[in-house]
Amino acid sequence: MIERYLSPSELRRLLSALLVVALFLCILTLFAFLIVPGTRNANAPAAEVPVAAPQGQSGWLDPTAYLAEKGRTVPPIDPRTVMSPNPELMARGKAIYVQTCATCHGAEGQGDGPGAKGLNPAPRRFTQKEGWKNGPGIPEIFQTLEKGVPGSSMVSYNYLSKRDRMALVHAVQSLGRFARAQEDPKALEGLARLFATAGETIPNRVPVAKALTLIAKESQPVARLDLRDPAVRAAVLDPERAAQTLALLPGWRQSVERLASGLSQGLPGNGFSPMVATYSREEWGVLHRALVTP
The missing domain is CATH 1.10.760.10 (Cytochrome c-like domain)
Structure with missing residues (x-):
């Protein structure tokens, strides 16, 4: 039907124009789906590079649980x-x-x-x-x-x-x-x-937990702490480590002051909560009685 209105040469020109338009649309679609997203990503700010934790997998409130390290x-x-x-x-x-x-x-x-x-x-x-x-x-x-x-x-x-x-x-x-x-x-x-x-x-460093484990192997078995008393439960983070700390602390049963000074050092790696560093004389006395007479 279209041949009645267009000469063969005009028809060829029309088809060529349609082909050019179709090719242009294909290129535009390719650009929109492939080139533009890549350009957007290239201009995006670089993602923050994750940094490995410096002390290994430490426990709760326990910065002393670092990896073993050679001096x-x-x-x-x-x-x-x-x-x-x-x-x-x-x-x-x-x-x-x-x-x-x-x-x-x-x-x-x-x-x-x-x-x-x-x-x-x-x-x-x-x-x-x-x-x-x-x-x-x-x-x-x-x-x-x-x-x-x-x-x-x-x-x-x-x-x-x-x-x-x-x-x-x-x-x-x-x-x-x-x-x-x-x-x-x-x-x-x-x-x-x-x-x-x-x-x-x-210096050479060994995690407190590992050091206490090695010491425990060389000593007599340590009795577990009795956590039924609220004063003990509030003061202890790691019962096993706290028991080992007490086993290695001389004179704590006879002196509240010795218990306080001994436990205040090495927190929280010794198994006791950092909160005990803020205890009053009376609070240390309550904890001392609870530990001596479970």
């Missing part, structure tokens, strides 16, 4: 690599925070982690400007990690290398939701000098 000497650190946060340092700091800090301080630094209940004083809220024991600056947070906070459940984190502690410092600072005062130049200079001039000698 080594770490040379001084270039301060420029740790004094300011960089993506690699922040990623490691966040991994350490999740493993060792979030249980008490919370994933967002609000002091609302599952291990915060019952702790007195309560864990620090990193999001708030008020209440920092040493201060929210880099040198102050590093000091807190170095020495802990006496009279609280915040123990020393000096088992971490200096680089890892600085990574954790930056991770903690990143949780703050307040305008931070300018850092003290002299304190920063002193911290930088510490990194640049002093290396680290890291």
Whole structure:
């Protein structure tokens, strides 16, 4: 029918035009389904590279359950690599925070982690400007990690290398939701000098659990703790490890002070809750009586 209105040459031109349009539509479809998504993915921000936890699979509130490690000497650190946060340092700091800090301080630094209940004083809220024991600056947070906070459940984190502690410092600072005062130049200079001039000698390390297991094999069997008393249940995290700790602590049955001083060291790796570090003299007496006369 169409031949009645078009000459053969005009028909060929029409078919050629239709073919070109069809080819163009095919190319456009291919571009939309293949090229555009690839371009979008290429421009997307790089996914954060997961960082392995630095202390192995630690137990609840137990930073001492690190992997066995052979001792080594770490040379001084270039301060420029740790004094300011960089993506690699922040990623490691966040991994350490999740493993060792979030249980008490919370994933967002609000002091609302599952291990915060019952702790007195309560864990620090990193999001708030008020209440920092040493201060929210880099040198102050590093000091807190170095020495802990006496009279609280915040123990020393000096088992971490200096680089890892600085990574954790930056991770903690990143949780703050307040305008931070300018850092003290002299304190920063002193911290930088510490990194640049002093290396680290890291001794052979064995997880507390493994060390206690080896000691237990060389000693007499240890009786299990009686957890029926509420005072004992509140103070003990790991009954087996706590029993081994008491078995190796001389004189604790005869002295409340000896029990308190002995258990306050090595928390929580000795099987007792960090909460016992905040006990009063009367609370230690209650725990002592419960342990001596189950």
